[in-house]
Amino acid sequence: MIRPRWYKVLADLWGNRVRSSLVIASIAVGLFAIGIILTLHTILQRDMRSGYAAIHPANMEMSVLSLRTTTLEKVRGVAGVQNAEAARVFNLRAKARSGEWVTITLNAFPDIKNKKINRPKLEEGNWPPHKRQIAIDRYKLDELGCNVGDWLELELPDGSIRTMQVSGVIQDQSIGASGSGGGFFMAPAQGYISADSLGWLGQPEAYNQLYVAVADHAEDEEHIRLVADRVRKTIEKNGGVVLSQSVRASDNHPNSSYTLAISNVLIVLGALVVVLSGFLITNTFQALLVQQVGQIGIMKTIGGRSQQIIAIYLSLIFIFGVLAFALALPLANWASRGLLKFLAGQINMELQEFRPVPAAAFLMLGLALIVPQAAGFLPILNGVRISVQEATSGIRQTGKTSRPSRLEQRLLHLRRAPRPLLVSLRNTFRSKGRLALTLITLSLGGAIFIATFNVRTSIDDYVTRVGKYFLADINLTLERPYHVREIQKSLEALPEVKMVEGWASARAEILRSDNLVADSTTILAPPADSPLVQPILLEGRWVSAGDHNAIAISERFSDILPGIGPGDTLRLRINGQETRWTVVGRFQLVGKSGGYVAYTSFENLNRTVGYANRTNTFRVVASQPGLTLQGQKELGRKIESYLKSQGYNVKEAAAGLTLNENTTTGLDVLTTFLLIMALLTALVGSIGLMGTMSLNVMERTREIGVLRAIGASDGKVIQIVIVEGLLIGIISWALAFLLSFPISKLMSDAVFMALFDASWRSSFTPIGSVIWLAAALLLSAVASILPARNAARLTIREVLAYE
Amino acid sequence: MHHLDPQPPPCESESEPKALIQLRQVVKRYRSAGGEFTALKGISLDIYPGELVGIVGKSGAGKTTLVNMITGIDHPTSGEILVNGVAIHKMNENQLALWRGRTVGVIYQNFQLMPTLSLLNNIMLPMDFCGLWQRRISAERALELLRAVELEDHAYKLPSAISGGQQQRVAIARALANDPPILIADEPTGRLDSVTAETIFQIFIRLVEAGKTLVMVTHDESLACRASRVIHIADGQITGDSRPRGEGEP
Known part of the structure; x- marks a missing residue:
């Protein structure tokens, strides 16, 4: 048989299911956010490294003039070299489905079937491509607008057209590895062909690119450089000329700076969300305990000692924490899986099979058990310290006379305002400690939300600024x-x-x-x-x-x-x-x-x-x-046809803004991710806002009864409560707006340092502030109206007896 | 009605009856924004075992403050309070809680039952806190007490599911849970109709007959005059101390 005190714990949990749900949601939403953040952080870092290493990436990439097959064999014999492959890499133009000619980089391999370095992953169709067939990397597939089985028109340097069949769609994680041409996002569409198609495409069957994998210490770029030096000397001894060289560790994915940037944002957000959750939970328990003061008084009257009562409430909080954890863990895993899938597609990484991150689960469990207990302990202690008389009578004796604050005195002297508004105003500022806690919670949530929009704008601003290196049309x-x-x-x-x-x-x-x-x-x-x-x-x-x-x-x-x-x-x-x-x-x-x-x-x-x-x-x-991008493209076509008519062979006439577009595409991953994080924060903030406002109103159920007893209609009561909710919403928004500036700076520094190794001025956009203002007002009103309506439905007798 | 308490009444000395509750020059002052207010002005009072004491007076006279002093729910500003030989004015909140759970059963006007606990659990809770009874025995005892107040059939209901009179009977059963020698009732019939109030009062009489000492705050003179002793309070002072039934001191 359960002891009555533990039965009380369960009865409190089940007896007021709405309140329990709010408390559990308040804890769960923080855990959920932290779970997602840690899961993403861990899996992104881990899978990007392991996924990249799994393709057996080249540790060095060299552009070579006159790379002969005999030289390649000699390179394979250089100390420290595990394997070496040659390729001919060249650019042509391909006709996209839209009719536009776009640049495509063709990678031709002599033994494409047995390719050992930079192994592509087949996504659709067949690999390897046979003679006069082409495989396309998935990233720019949409730009080309072709599918497996389609015929792709290619324009050769002399202006003639060749048509190749698309045999497959692949994922090549090595795009951008050499660092030339602006990396992955700036790279043109990539095609993969067998070397026996070279002659047909008007290309010499000579190789100009060398890929080398080192035998050991593949994670040590300094060691790779030493091996590269030996390789270079071998090439030069055999009559080749190295035009450029880049080295890359086997676990250093070309887009690792993006995951680093995302991870940095996640760390900043994670820290802020932990603080936010802490306030949210403290706030929630404060409200919960205020409702329990009467019962604490009764328990003390019938023999309950402080430690016994504290144990009851800590047990209740423990159960809240466990339930919140049970709710948040699967949700966080589910959401992380979706987010990772999105990110992996965008930053060209290969995700391993999704498996939950034990560290994230442990952290969530730890936080679920510790943060609510820590947050609830002080309110519980305060509740237990109240004397029996104060608890049962509901009248607090502070022992000191309290003078109304200046603000309260001003409110007392407001005569022209309608009475219900005055009641709302005075209620709002009556419990200053509680108001402060509520405002901190809501403001922090709002500030993070607004800041993510500001960071997006800073990135856009930076991209625009970088565009000034390339001002031509x-x-x-x-x-x-x-x-x-x-x-x-x-x-x-x-x-x-x-x-x-x-x-x-x-x-x-x-x-x-x-x-x-x-x-x-x-x-x-x-x-x-x-x-x-x-x-x-x-x-x-x-x-x-x-x-x-x-x-x-x-x-x-x-x-x-x-x-x-x-x-x-x-x-x-x-x-x-x-x-x-x-x-x-x-x-x-x-x-x-x-x-x-x-x-x-x-x-x-x-x-x-x-x-x-x-x-x-x-x-x-x-x-x-x-000129717009469209206007530039139009001009490009005109110039190209004009030059052709003048007898010049044009390789490419690219719109200047394409560069901006490509850069923005890369950073779009980040800004989209920031938007998702903004929504997540908004969710934490919204549930916090709704929970806090609802509990505020529930706490005042008795007061609502008094208002109705003295003649306030249901409509008036609801009006008073909504106005109070809106007031808190507006104040929290104003504070969030101010707080968003330092948080924006913190977050954009984290992003810019990871991506660009430099800080950049923080930009401001009103979008986040306006959305949050609307959300704060709407949520405050909704969160207040529901419990207020419930309270208004109770009879006066019921409401006065409300516990 | 079953026996409310199976315990025999405590043995009393034939020659020198000793006061169970002693108040010596008890003063209680409250401070508020409106200024200082003296609720009790140096009250001295002895209450003896087996007495049924009615404390009467107008609203604000200090009746509730007085019984709060006896239960240790409130602390005196000055003066001494000894209950069953224990100086409770020297005890801290925690000591008081355990002492109160074992020594005093408190019955409130508004019943003050735990709203989320069944009637049975409401009665078992003081036993659980004070640890005087084994768990199995405490359940049997709670059922027995419910039977004594004729509510055994409602044992598993929540307080909100029964009437005010029934709630007050449960509150009495809860007050008896740890078999305390003293019962304090603050306006126990204030929210009840006259028939139900009479039922409650009959229970009180039986409890006193069974050896309990009962102090009841009321402003119902007709009820008070049926007590063995009536103490009148006005403006924080005892203005009258009589024995309407003409009984001598115990």
Whole structure:
């Protein structure tokens, strides 16, 4: 037989199911959020590493001129090399279903069937593709708009068309691994073909890309660099020229900076949600205990000692915690699974079979058992400390005279306001401690919600700012270099074209002081003082006309050459030749999200590579300012057909805003994720708001009876309660608005440091604030009206006897 | 009506009856925003075993404050209170709770039953807190007490499912749970009709006959005059102490 005190625990739990549900929901929602956060954090980090390692990724990737099969065999024999594969990688244009020609990178492998490095995962159709067949990576499949079995038109450099059948859709996690071209999100669509299709596509059957996996220490990039140096020497000894080289550890997925950013946001959010839940639970128990004061008095009257009564309520809280845990755990796992699926698809990672994270479950259980007990202990202690007389009579004797606060005195002197409004106002500010607790809970929830929108805006702002490195309307690439003046003259004849600049570019290897190649960089070379680049300078200055071998480097260089800055010498190997550059400035680009980028002047680079005023890359500015992406694409088509009519072979005429679009696509993952987190916080905040408001009203059921006894109609009672709810909603919103600024800063710093290795100014958007204001008002009203209506339905006798 | 208490009445000394409850110069002052208020102004009082004492007076006279002093529910500002030889004014809240559970049964005007517990569990709860009875025995005893107040059939109902008079009978049964020598009833019939009030009073008489000492606050003079002793209170002072039935001191 259960002892009566434990029976009371169960009876309290079951007797007021609405109240118990609210308390359990308040605890569960915090646990749920923490469960999701920890599960995502753990699985993202773990699966990204293990999933990437499982494809046997290349530890080094080299662009090589004249890579012969005999050289490849020799590379396989280099000490420390486990395996090496060659490929021919080249760009063509493919006709998307929309009719638009888009760039596609084709990767041709000699022994595609037995590919051992960077193994693709077949998602649909067949692998490997046979001769004249192509497999497509899933990420840009929508852009191409083709399916397995469809025929894809490809435009060759000479303008002829070849049609290949899509044999399969694959996932290639190695996209963006070399860091060139802006990484995964900026990479064009990827196609995979067998080397025996090369001739048919007008390509030489020679390889230009080398992938090497090291035999051991595959997680140590320093060791990989040493092996890479041996590989390079072998290639050079055999007549090859290494144009660029990048190394990557086997557990370092190309998009790991995104998971790091997401994890950082999760950690900040997790910490905030723990605090939020703590307040929410304390608030809830405070309300619960206020309702139990009378019963505590009775128990003390009939012999209940403090420790016995404390044990009763701690047991009740224990059960609340266990039930909340039982509710939150499966929900958190279910939601985490969905979120992970979404994220994995977006950041090109391979999820392992979903399995619950024991650490998350243990943390949730620990929090479910500890936080409510800690949060409830003080209210319980206060409740138990009340004397029997105070508890049973409901009148607190503080022993000291309390003067009304200045605010209360002002409220007392408000004469013109309607009486019900005055009652609401006075009720709101009557219990200041309780009000403070409620406001802290609601404000924190609201502030996090608003902050996530601000962080989104900061990211968008940053993307817009980064777009100012690429201000041209059209980025034009021709099949071969032409004299800059020739193309300028030709294009400026078009009325739609305002200005044409010839840009040079090159891939170069960054040399360390020990002569090892640290990594490779893209060098962009606009004319000195080009108006098409507006850099974000971190230190030093931009490259000017008249500078000799001056170069400005992106912030990422500090990762491999710590302390490098203006005045230092940078050694770069271009086309196998070592060159020396003087760093004049360091600028901020997209940090770890992109590769290494350096800017010099067109003149400097052209002198180095010996092109003498010739290039195949041009930036075109339209006569009409502020063209949309569509407008730019239109102009691109016009320029392309015009140049073709003039006898030039155009490789690509890409809209300038495409770059922005691609960057934004990458960051969209993050902003969508932030939105989901905002909704999760809103859920925590909303349940907190509803729970708190409902318990506030339940607590005042007796007072509602008094109001009705003195003539207040049901409508008036509900009005008083709603106005009070709305007041709390408005005050909490105002505080949330203020609090959102430091939280926005905290969160955006976490994101920007992870993604870009730099902080960025916090932006503000009214969207989050407006949505939260509407939510706070609506939820306050709804949360107040339901219990108020229930209270109004009770008879006066019932309501006065309410416990 | 069954026997309310199977225990025999305590043995009393023929020569020197000793007071069970002793109040010496008890003063109680309350402070509030409105100023200081003296509820009890130096009350001295002896109550003897087996007495049925009615405390009468107008609202605000200090009746409830006085019995709260006896039960240890409230603390005196000054003065001494000895109950069954124990100086309860020196005890802390925790000591008082255990002492009260074992020594005093309190009956309130508004019954003060635990709303979420069945009648049986309401009666078993004081036994559970004070640990005087084994669990199996406490259930039997609770049923016996319910039988004594003729509510055995309602044992598993919640307080809200029975009438006010029945709730008060349960409150009496609960007050007897630990077999305390003293019962304190604060306006026990205040919320009951006259027929039910009479039933409750009859129970009180039987309890006193069974050896309990009962102190009852009431402003119902007709009920008070049926007590063995009536104490009048006005403005925090005893203004009268009489024995309407003309009995001598125990």
